[in-house]
Every structure is written in C-alpha cells, then in structure tokens.
Amino acid sequence: MTDTDTPSEAPAPPGCPAHAGAVALDGLQFQQTTAELYRKLRREHGAVAPVVLDGGVPAWLVLGYREVHYVTSNDQLFARDSRRWHAWDSIPDDWPLLPYVGYQPSVLFTEGAEHRRRSGAISDALGGVDQFELQSTCERIADQLIDAFAGRGAADLMADYAHLLPLLAVVKMCGLPDSETPDLVRDLTASLDAGEDDDPVAAYGRVQDRIQRLVESRHQRPGPDVPSRLLAHEAGLTDEQIVQDLISVIAAAQQPTANWIGNTLRLMLTDERFSVTLSGGRRSIGQALNEVLWEDTPTQNFIGRWAARDTQLAGRRIRQGDLLILGLAAANTDPQVRPDAAAGAAGNQAHLSFSHGEHQCPYPAPELAEVIAKAAVEVLLDRLPDVEVAVDAATLVWRPSIWMRGLEALPVEFSPAPVAQGLG
Ligand code: HEM
Structure with a gap:
C-alpha cells in the first residue's frame, strides 16, 4: 500500500x-x-x-x-x-x-417466518431451472456476444461480455420474450449501474413496469419459467411481492455473477498457473472459479x-x-x-462468498451462478484460444467500490476469429 x-x-x-x-x-x-x-x-x-x-x-x-x-x-x-x-x-x-x-418490501428486507415463505418460494422457483438447459442457453448467449467482437481482434471483456451474459441468462430464466430483452437489459443496466447519461430512478420505474406486465401475462399463459412457478407456488404470494422478488433475483444475480466471470478471466489470463501454453495444460476452470471466491470474491x-x-x-x-x-x-x-x-x-x-444462514444466497442460486460463470469462461477460452490481456496486468483497475469487487475493464487482444452463428 x-x-x-x-x-x-x-x-x-x-x-x-x-x-x-x-x-x-x-x-x-x-x-x-x-x-x-x-x-x-x-x-x-x-x-x-x-x-x-x-x-x-x-x-x-x-x-x-x-x-x-x-x-x-x-x-x-x-x-x-x-x-x-x-x-x-x-x-x-x-x-x-x-x-x-x-427499505423495500422485497425478500431482502423481510425477517422470520415471512422471510422463510418468500425465500422458500424463490428457492423452489429457481430449483425448477433445468441446469443442462441453462448451460446450453449460456453457451448460445456466449457465442452471440463473442460473434459481436470476434472479427475485431480486441474487446473489453467486462463491458462486451461479463456484464451482459448473466443478465441475458437470468432474463431468459424469467421467460421474457426475446423482443423485449434489449430494452429490459438497457434499463436494468442503467438502474443497477448508472452511467453519466442515465437516470437510474426512471430506468428502475421502467424495469418495474416491464416485470409487472410479465407477471400479468403469466397469469394468462403460464410457462416453464421463474415467474410462472412463483405465481403457482403454495406460498400464495401477491403479484406485488412477486414483482419485487423477481427484481431482487435479477439484481442479486447480475453484478456478482458478472464480477465472478470477470475476476476468473483476469486470474486465468494473468496468472501463469492458469495460462495457456501451446502444449496445453490449463488449470481447470472450476479451480479458478473457486480460487476467485476465496481471494477476490465478487461481493x-x-x-x-x-x-x-x-x-x-x-x-x-x-x-x-x-x-x-x-x-x-x-x-x-x-x-x-x-x-x-x-x-x-x-x-x-x-468460503463465505455466498454468505451464510437465513439470508444467504438462496439455494440453488450459487449452483446456477456457477453454471452461468463456467459456461461463460469455457466458451470464451474455446472460441479465442490465443486471447491475452492487452495491457500490463498490473495496470488493470478495480472499480471504485468497497461493496463489489470487479474490474473497470478487461481489455484483451486475440487473432480475429470467425463468427459462430448457426453453430448453436
Ligand atoms: C444466478 C445467480 C444468482 C441469483 C439468482 C442470486 C439470488 C440471490 C437472492 C434472491 C438473494 C437474497 C437472499 C435473501 O435476502 O434472502 C441473494 C443474496 C446474496 N447473494 Fe446471490 N444470487 C446469485 C449469484 C450470486 C453470486 C455469484 C454471489 C457471489 C459470489 C452471490 C452472493 C450473494 C450474497 C453475499 C448475498 C447476501 C446474503 C446475505 O444477506 O447474507 N450471489 N442472492
């Protein structure tokens, strides 16, 4: 220091x-x-x-x-x-x-029996996510995101990849129609992590309206998604509670998972124990994900x-x-x-990275986060085998937050690669 x-x-x-x-x-x-x-x-x-x-x-x-x-x-x-x-x-x-x-009337701030009711419903609704299907969805999203920059030979893996992938995956888990996803992702990003031009309060209002409409639509047409499972749950939650808790789930998932991906890519690309060599021999991605939870945990x-x-x-x-x-x-x-x-x-x-006790990151959210993060790292290293950090690793800058641990940017270079459209 x-x-x-x-x-x-x-x-x-x-x-x-x-x-x-x-x-x-x-x-x-x-x-x-x-x-x-x-x-x-x-x-x-x-x-x-x-x-x-x-x-x-x-x-x-x-x-x-x-x-x-x-x-x-x-x-x-x-x-x-x-x-x-x-x-x-x-x-x-x-x-x-x-x-x-x-204070918000969401699962985050409830206590005792009311918390157990809300959190139990979230666990059951997340438990209905098919983890193999989630993995394929994440691989497809990863391919699409990489396609957008593969031809450039350079990218910022935080802005172009790590921040977007978990958000798109969670929005998909919630069954939002593809046509509405870009607007929701833009508003969520603005409300969670406002840039200079964004009004986070107005963006949050638009997120709430959209999730409200999603919940209303699931009353008419239930689907294999988290909102439909929350509506059908025996806890008997009101629409208002479900809207609050869906926003909590999406927000709780996005930043920590994005930073878990970013911190793992940083570790694998800058620490020689994990670096790629022509003769192969990369330490396992699972090991890097676990090491990050001990050494550079997202929350x-x-x-x-x-x-x-x-x-x-x-x-x-x-x-x-x-x-x-x-x-x-x-x-x-x-x-x-x-x-x-x-x-x-x-x-x-x-480790205590998912916290502990009554309010810990609810089962099976840590498992889902791992499926998302692992797919993100795997596909990236597979698609861009010679990817390397484009600056001196010592100059990478952590975001100015005492709450979240994540990089401002992770600039990388690689040989321009063909797009994978149609592969998935
Ligand atoms: C699919 C991804 C994820 C989902 C859906 C999710 C969901 C949630 C929810 C709903 C809560 C609120 C629990 C409550 O107050 O009862 C929560 C809390 C939390 N989550 Fe997650 N989460 C995800 C990923 C992560 C990741 C990657 C990390 C960090 C490595 C993390 C760390 C935490 C922590 C530290 C808390 C606070 C627990 C406390 O108050 O003690 N979560 N998460």
Whole structure:
C-alpha cells in the first residue's frame, strides 16, 4: 500500500466514543489494495472494526470468519430489516448508499417466518431451472456476444461480455420474450449501474413496469419459467411481492455473477498457473472459479445487518439499531481459518462468498451462478484460444467500490476469429 492509499482515520461521529479511530470507508483510495486494508484493520481493531461510511455515518465492519458466521447464523439478533437502524434521522435523501439500505418490501428486507415463505418460494422457483438447459442457453448467449467482437481482434471483456451474459441468462430464466430483452437489459443496466447519461430512478420505474406486465401475462399463459412457478407456488404470494422478488433475483444475480466471470478471466489470463501454453495444460476452470471466491470474491462486503438489541461481538459493545457490514472478503482470508494463505483453496468450499444462514444466497442460486460463470469462461477460452490481456496486468483497475469487487475493464487482444452463428 502506498501513502496515498492509506485509509484516512475519521473523527469519531458525535456521541460515539466506540468509533474513535474509526476508518473511513468512503474514500475508496484503497480500492486497489483491499486485502491490505483488511489486514491493517484486523491488526489494529481485531475481528470487528469501527468504520465510518459516506457522510460520516458510523458502522461496524465484521472482519473475522467466526464472527461473520455468528452474525449471519443469528438472524433474530442481527436482523435484516433496515428500518431497525437508529441513524435514519441523520441520513440525507441523496445518501449514496440508500439503494443498498433503503427499505423495500422485497425478500431482502423481510425477517422470520415471512422471510422463510418468500425465500422458500424463490428457492423452489429457481430449483425448477433445468441446469443442462441453462448451460446450453449460456453457451448460445456466449457465442452471440463473442460473434459481436470476434472479427475485431480486441474487446473489453467486462463491458462486451461479463456484464451482459448473466443478465441475458437470468432474463431468459424469467421467460421474457426475446423482443423485449434489449430494452429490459438497457434499463436494468442503467438502474443497477448508472452511467453519466442515465437516470437510474426512471430506468428502475421502467424495469418495474416491464416485470409487472410479465407477471400479468403469466397469469394468462403460464410457462416453464421463474415467474410462472412463483405465481403457482403454495406460498400464495401477491403479484406485488412477486414483482419485487423477481427484481431482487435479477439484481442479486447480475453484478456478482458478472464480477465472478470477470475476476476468473483476469486470474486465468494473468496468472501463469492458469495460462495457456501451446502444449496445453490449463488449470481447470472450476479451480479458478473457486480460487476467485476465496481471494477476490465478487461481493466483498455486504451491507448489512442491524442489531435487534444491545449485545457484544468480539469484545465490542454493539447497541440496538447499530449497522453491521458483513466483511465477506476479509472473513475468507482470516488467518484464524487460513493460517497459510499460500496453500491455496483447491477443493475447499467453506468460503463465505455466498454468505451464510437465513439470508444467504438462496439455494440453488450459487449452483446456477456457477453454471452461468463456467459456461461463460469455457466458451470464451474455446472460441479465442490465443486471447491475452492487452495491457500490463498490473495496470488493470478495480472499480471504485468497497461493496463489489470487479474490474473497470478487461481489455484483451486475440487473432480475429470467425463468427459462430448457426453453430448453436
Ligand atoms: C444466478 C445467480 C444468482 C441469483 C439468482 C442470486 C439470488 C440471490 C437472492 C434472491 C438473494 C437474497 C437472499 C435473501 O435476502 O434472502 C441473494 C443474496 C446474496 N447473494 Fe446471490 N444470487 C446469485 C449469484 C450470486 C453470486 C455469484 C454471489 C457471489 C459470489 C452471490 C452472493 C450473494 C450474497 C453475499 C448475498 C447476501 C446474503 C446475505 O444477506 O447474507 N450471489 N442472492
């Protein structure tokens, strides 16, 4: 870490002695070196560090593996409904983290029996996805995306490939007609990840309208898709709940899976253990996907949980209504559970990248994400066998986010390849 990367120490928020010495997580100056940041926080604060978010808002960053496991296992004590937060009076309407913590009546913020009902219906609806069919769909989507740039001999694998593929796959799982897919994908991209010209709120409104129409159409004509299975589910969800939860599913799937693909391609194209040689010998794609979940997990920090009552955690006094952030990346690299990080993680899937407990990424979403990510990496390496990163690997830039870990761009070069239209 260079001097300019050193996280700034924030003044303690008024009336909060526990946050003296808290580290500001808003500067993003350490985005290139988050592993170093987590080591430093662990060294100075232990398993639970006082941090300050944008606008001086205090929170706890849970860094220890055992502590993240404990917090996520105790959903009555560390609960998910953000209306429990005691800080709402000091949160401005334009607070940049509102999209993550602003209460919505979706599965994300429900608790207890109501959460189990909503999340169980999502699991059952996702469980109806035929994974072999999903794999073929993803291979077809991958071929089409590669066709669009294969003749150029160059591409940005984040914008041209990794961001689009999971979104197209999930939209297909939801049974959206092909004719409506481009508009929905454009609006979803704008609402999840606004560029300068987009109005994310208007785009989100259009997404909601479109999903609403999709759900209405499935009342008349059910199909082999996720919305139809949610409508038919014994949980008896209302249309409004189904619309909210479908948007949550699509949004929850898109960015993490896109970054899982991007981070895996980066690893395979820049680390000689995975590099292609003419004589063959590529380490398995499955191994690279798993290593990324340990070392560069897509959801590096998840916001969050709120304490339902006063309690203690790793020697810290946690007050009712305090906000806790799940430090998933830090937990995965906690020396208490991985004393020898260099030993690698082959075969070990005990990482917390899909979180844990009641609100973890619902089964079988992690499996579906793996089918999507694996197909994406396989087809790309198959179609462009001499693909290589077009810049010095050390200059690849991570996005300025403490929440998601993904590259701004992954520029690559390869021998121009023929299009595969008709192959699939
Ligand atoms: C097909 C792809 C995916 C789908 C459909 C999906 C779906 C979901 C849903 C619906 C939730 C909300 C669960 C709840 O609040 O009860 C969730 C949470 C989550 N997902 Fe996924 N997801 C996908 C891929 C991924 C990937 C690739 C990652 C990271 C490697 C990931 C990590 C997480 C995490 C960390 C949470 C938060 C859990 C918590 O609050 O403790 N997901 N996902």
